[in-house]
Amino acid sequence: MAMAIALSERGRGRTGGNPNVGCIIVKGGIIVGRGWTQPGGRPHAEAMALAQAGKAAKGADIYVTMEPCAHKSERGPTCADLVKDAAPARVIVATLDIDERTRRHGIDRLGDAGVSVSVGLLEQQAHRAMAGFFTRMEKGRPHVTLKLAMSLDGCIAMADGTSKWITGDRARAHAHLERARCDAILVGAGTVAADNPSLDVRLTGLEKRSPIPIVLGKAEIQDHWQEIAEPEAIAGLDNINWLLIEGGSATAASFLKANLVDRLLLYRAPILIGGGLQGIGDIGLGSLDAAHGQWTRLDRRDLGQDMLEIYERAA
């Protein structure tokens, strides 16, 4: 299942309104099929893995990070039917779908056809890997990551705005990889005016995975940009599961204030700036007590001389 979850990450940021599912088909200890939700959402992970496996899927074990879809679509047969017709021995599901049209119907259809089905293996990890979809279904908005690149003393730029560069090559490459894993990137109008950022993915081979640029507020933008007037308007962004916020401090603060940040991506360089610009403006914090217990660290790693910490909002 861990492998299926890793595969699901390949689709992250490219599956439109669909969940980025991963699927592995195993027979006799050998992987006979691997699949992940393809760009735009089709084929689904199961369809791709089953196509690879062919007849080998019969009697096999299918690991899939989300319950196979059971609701009809113009875009092809349901995965529940595809899986059922392949006649596997077992289907191991990490998490149920949250879409009521499929929820439990997918596994029931398989169970009714005599396939052994289990649910819950690595559920939390799968949920996290597909958090964009779940957040959109549960909260009616994309999953939001706030990225900051800071000095040890928490500055994101010198007092005059200079921010090239705080972090080193490896941290910046990682930040571009995170861009490629998002459907859209948002910055504030002030950042557009000051930096005119391109917000594209500058990693060899991933140039085409550049997300949709979005500005919060009024700014002079190019045609392919989108514009929203307030943080809450992200609810109206179609087919965007994963949203990355890259600055500046007023924009970061407005999303935090609106309780619309799910994940923090903090890159920290071993430098002191002193009296520079802060990454986050006033978020209307009433007391220090209120600040505690909000964030849980998921990961911490070194990227060259810099450090990356990833936090998610505490449950």
Next chain:
Amino acid sequence: MAMAIALSERGRGRTGGNPNVGCIIVKGGIIVGRGWTQPGGRPHAEAMALAQAGKAAKGADIYVTMEPCAHKSERGPTCADLVKDAAPARVIVATLDIDERTRRHGIDRLGDAGVSVSVGLLEQQAHRAMAGFFTRMEKGRPHVTLKLAMSLDGCIAMADGTSKWITGDRARAHAHLERARCDAILVGAGTVAADNPSLDVRLTGLEKRSPIPIVLGKAEIQDHWQEIAEPEAIAGLDNINWLLIEGGSATAASFLKANLVDRLLLYRAPILIGGGLQGIGDIGLGSLDAAHGQWTRLDRRDLGQDMLEIYERAA
């Protein structure tokens, strides 16, 4: 030698102008004597360890973090003589003394008496453990640690100055332990006016190890406080090897600007404050390039939910 260095840490912050040396005497695989520089500087580590070992020191191996002293003092015989008279088989020294009155004389006196002497084992670690003494001898001022307790976004307080509490119990206890390892603590006049801090060690059993409080600038202070007018005046502090700076941001900036900070002690809590007070004011940084390459991380560890990072100035 690692054990001798660990012992040397016991004296840290309490040996006045003397180095905090550690010493282990080993015979036949058994430790027969342990010593570390005692409060005020006497007895020296070697004298203490030799007193423990007694006749067992004859033919033993003596591990000592610094070359035994060879210059006469009114306070007793030199350690070089004491060691020589004990007739050990070998003396293993981590680092030479930097005091010209002893430098090389200590080991030469032992060598001349037929004792096998080696120098350099774990030298860097020993140097770091006695950095207060070395800094005072080399730079004519105490070794300076700057401590900051921050949020993830680099704030040391809310905008209204509230800073109780950013970090949790374990981080605060560790910070008090660090106080106990210093001869003196310095804060700015603004911090004194705002917080009237006691700067004592509030750890059971270590209350008597509270350092000398010092204020930078003019403030209403109690009798046992000292006062200095500018960062450079720390050169005039007598018998202080280890100095800890605890705030505020202008004080931190003034020491950094004067290039008088050797070590950073950064406690970071998993909270966001947003638009709070920064830990370090303007340090006159000319460019981001100039900020790089200045600090090397020595340690990183979790203290409860908080994280501690220790940096030292790059060589």
